[in-house]
Amino acid sequence: MxxxxxxxxxxxxxxxxxxxxxxxxxxxxxxxxxxxxxxxxxxxxxxxxxxxxxxxxxxxxxxxxxxxxxxxxxxxxxxxxxxxxxxxxxxxxxxxxxxxxxxxxxxxxxxxxxxxxxxxxxxxxxxxxxxxxxxxxxxxxxxxxxFDHPGFIEPLAEHTRAALAELPEEHRAGARLLFSAHSIPTAMADASGAPEQHYGPGGAYVAQLTEVARLVAERVGGGHAYDLVYQSRSGPPSQPWLEPDVNDRLEELAAEGVEAVVVVPYGFVSDHMEVKYDLDHEARATARRLGVPFARALSPGTxxxxxxxxxxxxxxxxxGAPRTGLGTLPGCPEGADDCCLPR
Known part of the structure; x- marks a missing residue:
């Protein structure tokens, strides 16, 4: 090496x-x-x-x-x-x-x-x-x-299937998948990625999250509907951040009569504090209050x-081998000095 x-x-x-x-x-x-x-x-x-x-x-x-x-x-x-x-x-x-x-x-x-x-x-x-x-x-x-390497996607899919199996059997087929990532200011998101590549609103970050959710959901199978949600917001209310918050979306889904939810912490590589507190503690409590069966998938971990x-x-x-990826999105060029700079 x-x-x-x-x-x-x-x-x-x-x-x-x-x-x-x-x-x-x-x-x-x-x-x-x-x-x-x-x-x-x-x-x-x-x-x-x-x-x-x-x-x-x-x-x-x-x-x-x-x-x-x-x-x-x-x-x-x-x-x-x-x-x-x-x-x-x-x-x-x-x-x-x-x-x-x-x-x-x-x-x-x-x-x-x-x-x-x-x-x-x-x-x-x-x-x-x-x-x-x-x-x-x-x-x-x-x-x-x-983000789109098979070694990241495949564990997420396997762990999501395992979380679905934790739900009461009668609710599994109708369970909604909530793919949760760390929220960031929208201005930061818009600037993410390499400047020569146009990703649209949300920049590379939202585009990559969207692609990963699709790739994981396809591998989970079962035709589950899914949403992208965000967690761990820490900025002032006056500053726009990526939405919806996972708890807000749970409220909406409960009102729509969703059968159950599986939250997938696909914005993270391990079950650290933001997963333990924001999802296992807060989001689980929200789902419990709303009467929505809830399971949380593991992150890739080990x-x-x-x-x-x-x-x-x-x-x-x-x-110098070719980049391995399951999706179609371009990645930041290796060594790009201006990748993800605030603009």
Whole structure:
């Protein structure tokens, strides 16, 4: 697996104790002028789970699976991990790689889609970490967004079928699929993707979400109706964000007499806090109040096909192989400096 001499997983990070919660949120919101009392409100989401976000352990589990998969297929690359907002911090990991003599790194972000927060922000953080470490910092190249890779689509379809099976048998055939992703400001969504490619309103992000929902629903089978919904909005009411919110759509579907729902967290690669709180806690409570049978599909996590995808993407990047994708949408060109820039 040359020309690379290391693999780096980059994730968001999350607290792992009650005392970590506010410092973590301060890291996430630094420079935005968010009042501490607002951070305390958001912190309540974490306090419900004893201050522990699942994301760090999920990264550890994925890294263990990737190491085993690399070893089984003769991929001789050491594996590193760095987070954007909590330990292990990305800058510290880049510094360690420099000490270890690593010179060229292939990196993967725990995000499948193209937008500022899920792609460009990772590129910016890589650049900042390298600058902080100095001239000995290794080169780091980020794997492309992998939204339509079979290793992402197939686990989502399998997990959706499993969630349908959790519903009462008499409601399965008529269940509605709700594909849920992180909401972002509409201006950010419109700017997502490469500037030479026109995606229309919502930019590459909405186009990719639409394509993935179609691809997964086709593989689930059964002719289920489905909707795209959003979660985890955090901006002021005056700022337009992508809609509908998953809870609002549940209200509408209940009024329409929908039989049951399966929520598919296809905007995420693991069942971290936003899945646990926004879907398992809030959306499930909404469905329960409305009397709508509810099931939630698992994210890809450490599904063997998803783990194999990591190796395949590394090989694709290292060997210049054709881009693997199930859909028809173009992806951001590799190394595009202006991809997902705010405009």
């Amino acid at each position: 040359r020309p690379y001499d290391a693999f780096l997983l980059i994730s968001f990070g999350g607290p792992e104790a009650v005392d970590d919660v506010i410092p973590f949120l301060e890291n996430v919101t630094r420079g935005r002028g968010i009042p501490r009392e607002r951070l305390a409100e958001v912190g309540e989401h974490y306090f419900l789970f004893d201050g522990v976000s699942p994301i760090n352990q999920q990264c550890r589990d994925l890294l263990d699976a990737v190491r085993a998969d690399f070893a089984a297929h003769g991929v001789d690359l050491p594996v590193y991990w760095g987070n954007r907002f909590w330990e292990p911090m990305l800058t510290d990991t880049v510094r360690q790689m420099a000490k270890d003599g690593v010179r060229r790194v292939v990196a993967m972000a725990t995000s499948a889609y193209s937008n500022y927060s899920s792609h460009r922000a990772y590129l910016n953080d890589i650049a900042a970490a390298r600058e902080a470490v100095g001239p000995d910092a290794p080169e780091i190249e980020l794997i492309r967004p992998f 599904h063997p096909r998803f783990v194999a995808m990591v190796r395949e993407l590394v090989a694709e990047r290292a060997q």
